[in-house]
């Protein structure tokens with residue numbers, strides 16, 4: 001095929017006669033920076049302003065045409081006249097430099113999350129949910145509403161014109177409403193808007209017609225109208241490329257100024273016919289109709305350097321849209337003109353200088369580009385370091401780690417020839433993650449944790465060696481180290497404290513005795529309790545702090561320390577916000593035992609909270625370049641003149657080092673995995689399995705006792721009712737919170753499953769068999785990702801009928817069937833006549849497959865620990881603060897009293913972790 005050579009910097013004239021100064025446009029990208037109500041912010045205006053030099057046009061991210069149309073949080077609105085003023089600032093900012101300002105008009109249709117529209121059902125051509133997990137079933141628009149919708153698109157165009165935009169792009173892509181009308185998958189109407197292809201075409205045509213009409217009424221013939229399309233759909237039935245060409249031809253006949261592919265790469269081939277490698281743009285050029293051939297076509301996807309743009313133009317695109325590279329380089333066009341070679345990354349200290357609004361900075365699209373270069377960056381002696389590490393199965397890996405002066409350059413597997421291909425794939429994936437994050441602290445690949453930990457360890461070791469070498473080379477003594485604050489323990493409490501102290505200006509270091517970050521927090525499953533949060537409000541959940549306080553107090557048998565509990569309850573919503581600001585959003589809500597209201601916040605994916613939390617906190621640790629010393633145990637806190645002056649640490653090789661410090665934050669977790677301590681305080685719990693990770697040995701309590709700390713409630717040890725005994729795997733309370741029941745070997749319920757942990761555990765231990773089964777159905781499984789994990793670990797018995805399930809469990813089948821039928825009746829009546837269960841009567845257990853897991857109680861949480869005040873200062877036996885000593889998390893006693901409520905541990909570690917960081921940093925400033 002022969003192509004014309006177009007020059008990226010040549011002007012181009014659109015069919016309406018408008019000339020663009022060159023062929024570069026900034027691609028529409030979701031910034032999530034609108035206010036919650038869709039108005040625009042100053043940050044957003046500045047973001048566009050600085051990117052508007054020397055390019056043809058900026059296509060501003062999509063504006064929703066009505067209140068049910070927004071497909072993501074922070075979307076900007078074109079749905080009412082009040083928006084015009086704010087939008088006009090964006091238009092002016094873009095036009096001031098001679099670029100054309102175009103804005104997308106869209107409606108998300110069935111892709112809208114009900115949570116974004118006040119819990120309403122979204123609307124669509126037909127009442128068919130999108131074929132994606134957890135998609136809501138939309139309401140079909142009536143014929144009258146379709147007419148109204150067209151009018152709304154018209155009004156949105158009018159507003160765009162009034163705001164001073166040079167044009168609009170009709171967003172017919174990304175499976176939003178316009179595409180939904182054209183798609184045989186989502187449009188199964190039988191009126192004039194649905195059925196055959198020509199009928200399905202009517203809606204896009206009607207949108208074009210009204211847009212043109214509005215342009216005619218309110219603008220002039222120079223108003224630009226573009227159309228964005230997704231070339232194919234995977235679904236069957238679904239839009240195929242020839243359908244797209246058909247649609248574009250019809251639109252072209254009516255007159256358009258450009259069409260715009262929506263794809264991840266300019267030269268992407270078909271996603272439907274995966275055997276055909278021909279780029280779709282080649283097919284487009286070959287097969288387009290004469291009408292369509294007159295319309296310029298924009299390509300998008302992975303354009304970073306001039307060669308990418310030229311390649312796109314060579315294949316027939318008339319213009320190229322540049323996305324992420326424009327976020328990283330606001331003066332992209334100038335740099336390309338100067339023939340710079342760009343890499344798609346953003347230095348972590350550049351957010352403000354690059355005018356990237358905070359919400360966009362945290363958006364995965366951008367987050368993945370950020371390269372850490374903070375000032376505290378550890379200095380390395382550049383070079384190659386060879387490390388030998390092993391995984392849990394004694395597989396040995398010889399890894400060469402190449403370090404630059406302050407960054408990780410590369411890593412290579414020296415003994416690759418002796419390893420299987422999967423290992424090599426894992427290695428390459430982890431290498432990419434490490435090099436991109438410029439840190440060994442990255443998420444492991446699920447199912448290959450131990451291998452990944454070994455790869456990461458090689459990097460940590462190399463870094464530590466080369467750091468020492470660098471210090472020696474500069475004439476320093478690597479064994480003499482001083483920091484403002486040493487944080488002991490890298491669970492949720494330690495990480496939150498370190499982040500906060502760093503943000504308050506302190507120089508922080510974390511020591512962690514295990515080889516991985518995260519402690520027991522990694523295992524947290526249900527979520528994080530908080531009352532009166534924005535997320536509860538969005539879901540229409542009315543809660544109040546007083547109730548939360550009282551329920552926690554009741555659950556804790558009135559033994560909780562009142563001031564600590566009050567601080568906890570009052571600050572829980574702030575802690576949820578604090579996490580959200582750090583990209584750790586817990587927006588879905590469930591419940592746990594002992595709570596009367598849904599207040600257990602968890603990730604939107606409903607995944608277990610622990611891994612999600614630690615992974616998000618680690619990203620924040622990496623961004624701040626906070627040093628984490630793994631396999632390093634704090635062995636002593638040193639005092640002089642009654643204040644903390646140093647922490648002694650011991651590394652993996654047994655080397656002892658003293659770190660000078662002014663303050664220490666002890667966040668070492670509980671002692672649930674220390675049988676001696678458990679039996680010392682509670683002989684009755686000897687030989688009970690523990691759900692805790694190996695590091696939960698209570699060493700922080702001992703460290704603090706040595707410097708005079710008092711302890712409280714040491715005998716209050718929680719056993720969790722639902723632990724699978726062979727694996728000591730904890731079966732999350734969210735399963736019961738999601739609707740599961742507990743039954744005995746007789747197939748009978750025996751307790752209110754959502755009662756507090758101590759009561760449920762007691763009832764199980766009182767059964768003759770001393771174990772029980774947690775039983776649930778497909779509906780509960782669907783809402784709890786944790787179930788996938790249990791299945792993967794082979795902990796679950798499943799069956800197609802309740803009778804089969806009973807047979808497999810060898811329990812009374814008639815008993816089980818009767819119990820479930822009776823429970824289902826309670827769900828219908830929303831009243832549990834037998835055990836007065838008041839929460840989580842969510843759905844009847846009636847959808848196959850059915851699941852059961854045999855469980856019994858296991859040691860789970862140690863409520864007791866050192867004493868602190870609400871400033872997290874560690875108190876001595878006279879209840880006086882020990883200067884420079886702070887503690888947070890499970891190492892502390894008092895918050896939970898005699899029994900901890902599910903979801904309160906995560907809240908505890910974050911709330912008091914933040915407070916410890918704040919207070920310790922403040923202490924440093926004053927000393």
Ligand code: ADP
Pocket residue numbers: 488489490491492493494511512513514517518519520521522632633634635667668669670695696697698699700888889890891909
């Ligand atoms: P929390 O939930 O309170 O944050 P976690 O159990 O999640 O507690 O985390 C505590 C971390 O502290 C664990 O990773 C544990 O290995 C670590 N740890 C415990 N004792 C020490 C110690 N003496 N030195 C360093 N790390 C420690």
